[in-house]
Amino acid sequence: MPDRPLDTTGPVAPPRRNGELVFGAPWESRLFGLTMALHRAGVFRWDEFREHLIAAIGEWEREPGASAWRYYERWQVALERLLAAKKLCSPVDLDGRTRALAARPAGHDHR
Amino acid sequence: MSPHDHDHDHDAAFALRTEALEALMTERGLVPPGAIEAIVRHYEQDVGPLNGARVVARAWADPAYRARLLADATGAIAELGFSGPQGEHMVAVENGPRVHNVVVCTLCSCYPWPVLGLPPSWYKDPAYRSRIVREPRRVLAEMGLALPEDVEIRVWDSSAEIRYLVLPERPAGTEGWDEARLVPLATRDAMIGVARAASPGDGDRA
Numbered sequence: 001m002p003d004r005p006l007d008t009t010g011p012v013a014p015p016r017r018n019g020e021l022v023f024g025a026p027w028e029s030r031l032f033g034l035t036m037a038l039h040r041a042g043v044f045r046w047d048e049f050r051e052h053l054i055a056a057i058g059e060w061e062r063e064p065g066a067s068a069w070r071y072y073e074r075w076q077v078a079l080e081r082l083l084a085a086k087k088l089c090s091p092v093d094l095d096g097r098t099r100a101l102a103a104r105p106a107g108h109d110h111r
Numbered sequence: 112m113s114p115h116d117h118d119h120d121h122d123a124a125f126a127l128r129t130e131a132l133e134a135l136m137t138e139r140g141l142v143p144p145g146a147i148e149a150i151v152r153h154y155e156q157d158v159g160p161l162n163g164a165r166v167v168a169r170a171w172a173d174p175a176y177r178a179r180l181l182a183d184a185t186g187a188i189a190e191l192g193f194s195g196p197q198g199e200h201m202v203a204v205e206n207g208p209r210v211h212n213v214v215v216c217t218l219c220s221c222y223p224w225p226v227l228g229l230p231p232s233w234y235k236d237p238a239y240r241s242r243i244v245r246e247p248r249r250v251l252a253e254m255g256l257a258l259p260e261d262v263e264i265r266v267w268d269s270s271a272e273i274r275y276l277v278l279p280e281r282p283a284g285t286e287g288w289d290e291a292r293l294v295p296l297a298t299r300d301a302m303i304g305v306a307r308a309a310s311p312g313d314g315d316r317a
Contacts, residue, residue, distance in 0.1 A: 022155050022229050027126035032154070032229075033147035034133050036196070040150075043141055046196065054218045061237055071220070071235045073125055080132065089135050097131035 028072040035079055044082055052078035154229055160299035162193045163226035163276060165290075167297035167308075170203075171281040172290045181205060184276060188226060197274055198225030204267060205278040206304070211262050212277045213251065213304030215243045216269040223274035227299060234303065244268070254305045277301065279308040 023029040039046060056077040060069065067073075083089040136142045166188055170177040180187040184201035188194065201223060204212040216222065217240050222230040233239050243250045247264045251257075258264065267275040279301040285293060288311075300306035 023151075024232070025122060025126065027122075027129045029151045029155070030133060030147060031129045033151040034129070034136065034142065036150045037142045037146040038136060039196075040146070041141060041143070050219060050221070053220070057219055057237075064237065068121075069237060070121075070125075071232070076125055076129060076132075080128075083132070083136075088139070088141065089132065093135060094128070094131055097135055098128050101127050101131055101134075 024072070031072055031076055031079070035075070038079075038083075043088065044086065049078060049082055052082045056081070154224075158195075158224060159228035160226075160297075160302065161294070162191075162228075163223070163299070163302045164294045164297035165191055166193070166226055166276065167278060167302060168290045168293035170278055171285075171293050171297075172288075177278070180278065188276075193225040195225045197221065198223050200272045200274065201226070201276060202267075202273050203276045203278050204265065206280045208280075209262055210265060211251075211258055211304065212265045212267060212275075213243060213247060214267045214269060214275045214277060215240055217241070217244060218270045221269035221274060223276055226276055227302060231299070251305060254300075256306055277304040279304075282308050282310045284311045 023032065035049065038044065039049065053075060056074040059077075060067070060074060080089070080091070080094060084091055133142070133147065137144070166180065169191065170180050176187065176190075179190075180203045184203040185194075185199065187203075188198065188201055206212055216234075220230055220235040222234065239250070244266055247266050248258060251264070269275060279297065281293075282296055285296070296309045296311070298306060298309055301308045
């Protein structure tokens with residue numbers, strides 16, 4: 001992907017001028033990038049991911065009071081399940097690594 | 112604990128989980144080094160509604176291009192160099208005095224990335240996704256677009272391979288304008304169909 005500069009000729013400003021940041025938090029952009037990188041590497045087809053995303057969103061919609069709506073949390077759930085189904089990352093492995101990261105000394109620069 | 116603290120903890124938990132997943136996938140050789148950064152940079156900097164605005168401005172300025180866009184949107188959009196994931200099967204739907212088109216993805220968040228970038232939060236929100244189908248006129252009015260009763264509203268659900276781009280009506284007062292001058296009038300919201308194109312004079316701030 002070339003690092004093309006934005007077209008700034010005339011009155012045209014960058015794409016984000018419509019007033020909204022693309023991602024709400026750094027981890028959301030990492031999650032999106034990770035998903036796209038795995039897809040690009042041929043790990044899954046997009047419709048496979050989409051099925052899991054639809055299911056994860058549908059679960060929230062059937063019980064909307066259970067937690068606040070956060071789109072990228074649904075995305076995370078979908079990606080976890082897809083990778084588990086493909087036997088590329090088990091929930092046990094992921095839980096273990098997450099606990100290990102959480103146990104790092106306070107004040108380290110986590111994302 | 113305040114609601115804000117709770118939100119922060121919740122967010123931090125998901126951030127950790129994403130970090131763990133990324134670490135495992137990288138260690139297992141499924142993600143090349145640097146790939147994530149390159150993708151995020153691409154979507155944050157290169158891909159956005161400016162691409163779609165160029166398509167719309169070309170269609171406004173060039174009748175032959177408009178005809179190609181309506182007949183084969185994927186091909187016409189590729190003419191301007193825009194293609195990629197979520198843009199493989201594009202359809203352009205044209206607004207007119209009696210027809211207004213609006214796009215949704217009822218099941219998740221499908222959206223034409225190559226021409227509009229990643230979707231705004233409200234597009235992914237459960238309320239928009241369910242209500243725009245049930246009561247489009249009312250939702251559009253709430254979003255600031257009051258349409259006369261005699262305008263038919265067509266709601267396009269992106270829940271298949273197809274991704275839609277709304278071709279808004281060319282604003283009045285732009286006769287003789289060239290493409291570059293028209294581009295800022297084609298806003299993201301107009302290309303989703305929840306707004307009209309901007310008018311001359313407010314284009315710079317649209």
